[in-house]
Amino acid sequence: MWMIMQKELTELLRDKKTLFFMIALPLLLFPAIFGAVGFFSSKAITEAENKTLNFAVIGAEHHQVLVDALAAVDTLELKTIGDEDFKTLIKDKTLDFVVELQPNANGKLLEVGQTTVNLYLNDAGLNQIQKRFNKVLDGITEGKRADAFAELGISETQQIALLEPVIVEKINIAEERENWGERIGGLVPYLLFLLCLQGAMFPASDLGAGEKERGTLETLLLAPVDRTQLVLGKFATIALAGIVAAMVTVFSMALWSIIIGNAMAISFVIEIVGQISIIDFVLMFLMLVPVASIFAAVLLSLSIYAKSYKEAQSYMGSLVIFVIVPIMIALMPGVELEGVWAWVPLTNVALAMKELVKGTMDYVQLIAIFSSTVVIAGALLAFCVYWFKQEKVLFR
Amino acid sequence: MISVNSLAKRFAVENPKKLTTQEQNDPRLKGRFFYSVEDVSFKCEKGQVLGLLGPNGAGKTTTLRILSSALKADKGEILVDGKNVSEEPIQARKSLGFLSGSTGLYGRLTGRENISYFARLHGYGKTQTEQRIEELSSLLDMDDFLDRRSETYSSGMKQKTAIARAVVHEPLAVVLDEPTTGLDIMATQTVLDFIKNLKAAGTPVIFSTHHLEEVAELCDLGTVIDHGTTKFMDSIETFKGLGTSMNDAFLNVLKGA
Numbered sequence: 001m002w003m004i005m006q007k008e009l010t011e012l013l014r015d016k017k018t019l020f021f022m023i024a025l026p027l028l029l030f031p032a033i034f035g036a037v038g039f040f041s042s043k044a045i046t047e048a049e050n051k052t053l054n055f056a057v058i059g060a061e062h063h064q065v066l067v068d069a070l071a072a073v074d075t076l077e078l079k080t081i082g083d084e085d086f087k088t089l090i091k092d093k094t095l096d097f098v099v100e101l102q103p104n105a106n107g108k109l110l111e112v113g114q115t116t117v118n119l120y121l122n123d124a125g126l127n128q129i130q131k132r133f134n135k136v137l138d139g140i141t142e143g144k145r146a147d148a149f150a151e152l153g154i155s156e157t158q159q160i161a162l163l164e165p166v167i168v169e170k171i172n173i174a175e176e177r178e179n180w181g182e183r184i185g186g187l188v189p190y191l192l193f194l195l196c197l198q199g200a201m202f203p204a205s206d207l208g209a210g211e212k213e214r215g216t217l218e219t220l221l222l223a224p225v226d227r228t229q230l231v232l233g234k235f236a237t238i239a240l241a242g243i244v245a246a247m248v249t250v251f252s253m254a255l256w257s258i259i260i261g262n263a264m265a266i267s268f269v270i271e272i273v274g275q276i277s278i279i280d281f282v283l284m285f286l287m288l289v290p291v292a293s294i295f296a297a298v299l300l301s302l303s304i305y306a307k308s309y310k311e312a313q314s315y316m317g318s319l320v321i322f323v324i325v326p327i328m329i330a331l332m333p334g335v336e337l338e339g340v341w342a343w344v345p346l347t348n349v350a351l352a353m354k355e356l357v358k359g360t361m362d363y364v365q366l367i368a369i370f371s372s373t374v375v376i377a378g379a380l381l382a383f384c385v386y387w388f389k390q391e392k393v394l395f396r
Numbered sequence: 397m398i399s400v401n402s403l404a405k406r407f408a409v410e411n412p413k414k415l416t417t418q419e420q421n422d423p424r425l426k427g428r429f430f431y432s433v434e435d436v437s438f439k440c441e442k443g444q445v446l447g448l449l450g451p452n453g454a455g456k457t458t459t460l461r462i463l464s465s466a467l468k469a470d471k472g473e474i475l476v477d478g479k480n481v482s483e484e485p486i487q488a489r490k491s492l493g494f495l496s497g498s499t500g501l502y503g504r505l506t507g508r509e510n511i512s513y514f515a516r517l518h519g520y521g522k523t524q525t526e527q528r529i530e531e532l533s534s535l536l537d538m539d540d541f542l543d544r545r546s547e548t549y550s551s552g553m554k555q556k557t558a559i560a561r562a563v564v565h566e567p568l569a570v571v572l573d574e575p576t577t578g579l580d581i582m583a584t585q586t587v588l589d590f591i592k593n594l595k596a597a598g599t600p601v602i603f604s605t606h607h608l609e610e611v612a613e614l615c616d617l618g619t620v621i622d623h624g625t626t627k628f629m630d631s632i633e634t635f636k637g638l639g640t641s642m643n644d645a646f647l648n649v650l651k652g653a
Binding site for chain 1: 405457467490492494501503504545561
């Protein structure tokens with residue numbers, strides 16, 4: 001088995017395609033993609049915030065103070081429109097927004113009550129129009145509200161109580177780790193499972209259907225080696241490739257987030273990682289091993305069945321959905337590691353990983369989940385061995 | 397010695413509607429099963445070379461796959477150096493050197509690594525493997541390309557490497573499935589010379605081919621399989637006597653003349 005595994009690994013490491021998907025892509029391209037997305041997103045937001053906006057006001061005479069305040073902002077430019085259809089002007093980007101004021105817009109609050117300002121804009125793309133408009137409007141509104149309170153003779157303390165009669169002060173007794181673990185812990189198995197599956201797919205296609213297509217499988221069957229050993233050698237290679245791919249990507253992301261992240265993000269990452277004990281990291285890795293074994297056994301069975309590399313890839317593509325669904329269940333709010341969910345394969349491992357991140361894992365339960373996953377992986381591996389011994393599968 | 401007795405192998409037909417008219421009319425199609433091999437027998441003793449002949453689809457490859465223990469026979473018996481292939485497949489494979497129809501080399505490994513891998517699977521140690529590879533490299537004239545990745549090889553280089561891999565463990569019997577197909581004259585001659593060397597060393601050799609002139613040059617025995625049944629099994633001299641030429645003799649056997 002080890003001899004077969006050693007040869008398979010040698011071949012895999014010489015395959016540029018495998019090296020690209022397993023090592024180069026996670027190490028360089030993923031961070032580059034995420035970095036580029038982050039860079040261009042923040043650039044687009046900054047541009048939207050600083051862009052000079054052309055606007056017009058309908059009924060400006062009803063609230064000249066507001067109109068003047070808007071016009072006084074450097075990046076807002078007041079335009080005059082005649083009888084033209086202002087909606088068309090917004091559509092053809094002559095104007096960015098139009099404010100429509102009612103006759104009572106600048107009346108005293110105690111006299112006119114609540115008033116409505118219509119803000120017309122094309123809100124389909126990224127823009128910061130409402131935010132920038134509200135910034136100006138809020139300053140004026142707050143002043144008017146303060147005037148109204150003063151006219152009513154309400155003290156500052158009373159004003160505060162009227163605006164917010166009850167303050168609910170939440171005192172969270174959960175530890176900080178449990179807090180952010182609940183929020184981001186579910187993403188850990190999501191990331192690990194999919195990366196592991198992705199990393200195992202290429203070698204699986206190559207070691208089963210690929211060998212069949214190239215005629216090397218028939219040659220290998222002539223070697224004086226029990227077929228179980230052949231399957232075990234291939235299975236171990238695929239499982240290892242999946243684990244390595246997941247680990248390389250996680251390592252790469254952590255490394256790149258430190259390199260390209262800002263100082264706040266660094267301290268946050270270090271804070272998060274620092275709170276998880278080595279034992280929990282090791283347990284997460286151990287939980288990944290039977291999961292990778294399940295993937296490897298299923299992928300190898302599919303690959304052996306397929307007549308060609310292409311056919312194997314098409315089978316494997318549909319497998320992704322069967323992996324995503326149990327992880328998505330684990331991400332759903334209210335789904336906890338108890339009752340029936342503790343026995344659903346993959347979902348239970350995903351939930352256990354989340355609990356490990358949160359620091360709230362019941363280790364006795366973890367043994368049960370680990371054992372049940374190992375049993376499933378063993379059963380699938382046994383099927384894979386049986387499958388590999390079928391003539392109708394090998395010589396389809 | 398290789399002995400094949402009354403071999404039979406059938407395959408379930410998964411979808412009869414997909415069969416061609418020719419396949420539907422083939423007498424080997426019986427109900428849900430297609431008898432790829434119905435009754436095949438032949439024998440090759442030490443120092444003999446047996447030419448396995450037959451038209452495409454006759455059952456040669458299935459017979460050889462059973463012989464190599466890649467497939468299991470439904471009926472009959474194959475003995476390789478006295479070991480029953482069905483009962484002791486691993487022992488039988490140790491005694492047998494087999495070259496399948498495709499060269500089946502690992503493209504990302506060098507020729508040396510390809511051969512070495514199989515030597516190690518046969519239980520050879522490092523030094524023993526290296527010595528054996530040097531010996532085969534010299535015999536098959538492989539020194540120039542042995543340490544290059546086999547994906548860069550020509551057809552001749554691939555075939556030489558595949559042959560070296562098939563015999564690296566010094567088998568007691570050798571089976572070669574169309575070893576000269578697609579080779580140029582020089583490479584073909586190297587392969588034929590290698591078969592002669594095996595014969596001279598007393599190793600029984602079975603080789604399937606469509607080149608009757610190679611059979612005439614090398615073989616002591618001839619076997620013709622058609623429709624999964626042995627139609628002829630005798631000395632090559634007897635075979636030659638069945639027609640005015642090798643081709644004529646072959647056609648006469650198929651016609652049952």
